[in-house]
Amino acid sequence: MEDIREYVVFKIDNEYYGIDIKFVENIEKAQSITRVPFAESYLEGVINLRGNIIPVVNLRERFMMESKEITKDTRIIIINFNGYHVGLVVDSSSEVVQFDEENIEKAPKIGDSIKNDFIKEVGKENERIVMLIDIRKVLDIVETESK
């Protein structure tokens, strides 16, 4: 069991990304998001999740990709990273994938893409490549703490 890792896989454009399942609390359909002034540009806003206020990060904005309208497939993945409850807006998400340790490799550096900072590993499943994201980096939690 030790060498199997489980990831929640989601899609942005035609690429697949994965988040370690241990950080994922649940996956919500898109709902109205309230903008928060003075926050980072990639912070889409906050949502009401059953009475709790959850900040939501737009991963497209974070990865410096073109923005896209919310569709019926749009999902908000609610994660709990060391007590930080944050939602991630993604194009769609529907599956959990298990990777054998041997199918996980260090991510190759791709040009000067900002994604290099966020993706340290990739998982291979049949023909598909899933980019495994480093949540601490994506949420920039160190910086937030020192503020």
Place this chain on the structure above:
Amino acid sequence: MDMNQYLEIFIDESKEHLQEMNQILLELENKPDNLKLLDAIFRIAHTIKGMAGTMGYSKITNLTHKMESLMHEVRTGKVKVSEKIVDILFECFDALEEYVENLIANGEEGALDTEDLVNKLAFMISNGGDVETEKTISNSTAETEEETNGEHRFSIEFDDITKNVINKAIESDVSIFKIDVILDENCMLKAARSFIVFNKLESFGEVILSKPDVELIEDEKFDSNFEILYFTKLDQLTLYNELMNISEIHKIVIEEIDEKIEVAKEDKIINVVETNDKEIDKISNKLEKKDNKKQAKKASKTVRVDIERLDNLMNLVSELIIIKTRLEDDGNKQSERRTSEMHETIEYLERITTSLHDAVMKVRMVPVERTFNRFPRMVRDLSKELGKGINLVMSGEDTEVDRTVIDEIGDPLIHLIRNSIDHGIEDKATRIAKGKDENGTVALRAYPDGNTVVIEVEDDGNGIDSEKIKQIAINREILTESDANQLSEKELINLLFNAGFSTAKKVTDLSGRGVGLDVVKSKIESLNGTVEVDTVVGKGSKFIIRLPLTLAIIQALMITLKEEIYAIPLNNIKEISTINSEGISMIQDQEVVLYRGKTLPLIRLGSILDTKDYEKNVGDMLVVVIKKGDQEAGIIVDELIGQQEIVIKSLGRYLKGINIIAGATILGNGGVALIVDSNQLF
């Protein structure tokens, strides 16, 4: 057995006892010969010792045991209460407090070593009067007499049933004795020895009660003594001799109960063989007082509730209020079709939620006394340390505020009081030269004011010189000279609250000053409160803290900026008005309008919050006039939705420290509106 479940109780109770001890110690300093106070300290030390013993905290047990012994000596007059004694008691108190803090933090007593203190105590005990000297027991009468002079303290207590039994027994020809059996220090098998004592006693009469319980004694779970309530037909002297025949017994103390307990108010309760009457009167008087005290203590019934449970209850009430708002919204939407029944129902629901909210809030309210309690001690220490005479005057200790506030407000207040004493109040010579009373006064007041609670810290010291502040601000390059010259006196004084200012100023003063006034300010603002200073040079200064009564649910004005909805706490709103853009003029890049004979700075909230599609309003526009202390400003908004009770929700850790936004609230439709912290707009 798992002791953890008792840990909380232990901590809570010890805290309470320590608080009481603190107060008594302070009182004792002024009235060193008040026996009641000595009794009380003895009782507290004893109680804590008992509790700590049960929990297995040997350091606490050790320390309190020695405290108890010292108090015993003091009470019997063998040691006189002196400043030294009060000081050492304070030291003990500090040590105990630290132990309890350690227990809170990590469930263990911690490494604090009080052996020194224990030795000091022991030294005092043996120096003040010979207590533990090993007198050979030659004459039973002498021994008992010594104990009477020493007024041996029995800790055994009776419940009502036992008291009834005692009272009945008194009517018959049975004698009732309280016996304290003190085993030899070197006694190896304490349990076995006590078993022999019990055996012997059982052969002449009946053991009714023992402290600790018989089971505990059998398990050897006691120090070196145990107390017994005993019915027998033997007389006291015979009983004494019988018991002293058992080996390895250090001392036996016997008291006879020959008066009914409940009615024993005027006369002696306890009689000891062959003692003179005066002694007895003294003892019984003291016991009477103790009895009265016990009854008074029973007066209020309380239940300890975990704050988390209260928070939970509070959240549920919040949910209810949200649903109520939603119902109101729905009702309004279909106002034409809305029947009067629906209207009534909603009003009823509103009444219930409001009173439920009030009730829950009240549960969370605690008197500020809890925080104020520690100040007399602090002021005492400070005034000793600095050699300044300080009178601390407190009022309104019973003013109630939310529990969360109580926990948070302590540090800012400590800081303000320290400030007043350090920097405000002059030394004795200066005060006399100025024609002031040589002792300075620090007043700490709390009182409710509408929806807020006000706490004031006032001193009659030297006040704050705004000119000096100006100079420092210029020297430290916080302000340029020309900027500084334009500030009013009040604005200059408010510079004190700037980060980097306050700490800088204190470099020349007392060392070890941790936080600055900026920390005080930010702490209070984090509680949605405000702080102001009033000062007259030469006369003194007054810090005024205003805190909201409740934290979680507030009244707010809901406004819109384009598509976005924001809430502005009603507390901070003075009024709402309309102005015309033609009335706006510019002063130093700031839009102002003449309003009620004063210039009112205008804030374009939409621009500050960077609202999407924001455009400058022109023509007639709505202005919400907000206030902070005696400053005012007008916020220009697009539309008013109305006043609403809102539940404040935090934005969470991830969005900590976002400017101007104090939190969020959930709207009737499930959406989220942000709460504007209007204090930050100034």
